[in-house]
Amino acid sequence: MFSKLRYGSHITSNYRFSWCTEALTSIRFQSTFSAASNPGQPSKNVNPRVFDANQQNKPQISRVETVIGKIDINTFRRAAWVPETPLLLQGFHSLPAINNWFRNDDGISPVTFSPSMKSYEDMILPYEFTVSRPSSKKPNPENDVLAEYLKWLRESSEYEDSYLPAFIKAMMQSSDRADIHNSSSSFQQFDAPLSLIMSACQFNSTRENSVDRIKRIYVAQSSLSHLPEPLSLDLPTPDIVEHAGKGDIYSSSIWLGLQPTYTPLHRDPNPNLFCQLVGSKRIRLMTPDRGGDIYAGVRRELRSHGSSRFRGAEMMGGRERELLHRAVWDDETVSEVSLGPGDALFIPTGWWHSVASNGQDGELNSSVNWWFR
Numbered sequence: 001m002f003s004k005l006r007y008g009s010h011i012t013s014n015y016r017f018s019w020c021t022e023a024l025t026s027i028r029f030q031s032t033f034s035a036a037s038n039p040g041q042p043s044k045n046v047n048p049r050v051f052d053a054n055q056q057n058k059p060q061i062s063r064v065e066t067v068i069g070k071i072d073i074n075t076f077r078r079a080a081w082v083p084e085t086p087l088l089l090q091g092f093h094s095l096p097a098i099n100n101w102f103r104n105d106d107g108i109s110p111v112t113f114s115p116s117m118k119s120y121e122d123m124i125l126p127y128e129f130t131v132s133r134p135s136s137k138k139p140n141p142e143n144d145v146l147a148e149y150l151k152w153l154r155e156s157s158e159y160e161d162s163y164l165p166a167f168i169k170a171m172m173q174s175s176d177r178a179d180i181h182n183s184s185s186s187f188q189q190f191d192a193p194l195s196l197i198m199s200a201c202q203f204n205s206t207r208e209n210s211v212d213r214i215k216r217i218y219v220a221q222s223s224l225s226h227l228p229e230p231l232s233l234d235l236p237t238p239d240i241v242e243h244a245g246k247g248d249i250y251s252s253s254i255w256l257g258l259q260p261t262y263t264p265l266h267r268d269p270n271p272n273l274f275c276q277l278v279g280s281k282r283i284r285l286m287t288p289d290r291g292g293d294i295y296a297g298v299r300r301e302l303r304s305h306g307s308s309r310f311r312g313a314e315m316m317g318g319r320e321r322e323l324l325h326r327a328v329w330d331d332e333t334v335s336e337v338s339l340g341p342g343d344a345l346f347i348p349t350g351w352w353h354s355v356a357s358n359g360q361d362g363e364l365n366s367s368v369n370w371w372f373r
């Protein structure tokens with residue numbers, strides 16, 4: 001396949017794993033190569049993973065090629081754009097939003113918003129809120145956390161005059177509805193100011209235990225074109241987006257959530273460059289055929305039709321969400337990649353994907369993506 005890329009970066013040979021002969025008990029496959037020969041790039045050595053082929057739960061195998069460090073347009077075209085294959089780009093970007101929007105002084109404490117974001121706290125954003133209930137028979141503990149957050153807001157000098165309590169009461173009602181309908185989850189979408197997630201993040205930083213934190217609020221698919229200019233300058237369009245194809249940006253979005261965040265299986269109508277800013281995400285990826293089969297299987301079980309070309313509201317709650325989740329995340333043969341800050345994933349048109357945050361409940365997670373052609 002690919003051997004060596006310009007700038008001394010290397011591409012992974014994850015395609016080159018083999019699922020062993022019977023005599024083999026341990027398989028060793030190369031996950032990534034070092035970028036040590038790539039001047040100016042941080043060296044990221046990833047140890048080859050070794051695992052036991054007799055294990056009952058087989059480890060996840062990624063068949064997604066990886067490039068570490070910078071990649072030039074021609075290499076990107078050859079490796080991913082033309083063949084329409086996914087490509088994981090590790091250490092690909094250092095978008096200014098990472099340092100200008102967020103703060104992580106000691107590198108150990110959870111990331112919070114930087115004080116400069118306070119000037120934008122009234123900016124209205126599209127939110128999602130999902131309440132998940134492990135058992136529909138017990139009272140929902142998440143409502144107690146929301147009640148604590150409400151109390152904290154009312155007592156805080158910073159938010160005493162804000163109208164955030166109205167949003168929190170609506171979120172509590174959504175949680176009650178999950179009780180009434182005996183459903184394992186309830187999902188709602190609403191517009192609210194940035195201060196909602198900023199204050200919830202601040203509240204969470206006062207809670208040691210993750211069960212006492214606000215979770216699953218997600219500013220999802222919020223258009224970059226609605227950002228005030230200083231914020232959009234922190235997210236310059238990557239070269240790949242401008243030059244790999246026609247340079248035509250179909251849409252671009254910011255994703256900002258308190259973990260866990262989750263997006264069920266779907267496919268996009270245009271190629272996607274998905275970049276991680278804060279926290280990490282796991283992305284399960286399937287070819288158009290395989291994803292289509294899985295999606296159709298879930299639809300059959302639900303006895304309904306749909307094409308799921310986009311991330312639609314119907315897939316976000318109830319039985320569809322459960323079935324899609326099981327089909328994608330319980331199947332260890334599905335390819336998975338992990339993205340940390342600075343990493344990116346190219347997802348070609350039609351490739352199915354499901355995305356989940358990977359980290360402590362209640363902590364910040366943020367990404368940005370461009371759909372382009």
Ligand SMILES: O=C(O)CCC(=O)C(=O)O
Binds near residue numbers: 263369
């Ligand atoms: O980050 C997410 O939750 C979803 C991202 C996604 O599905 C996309 O960019 O198409």
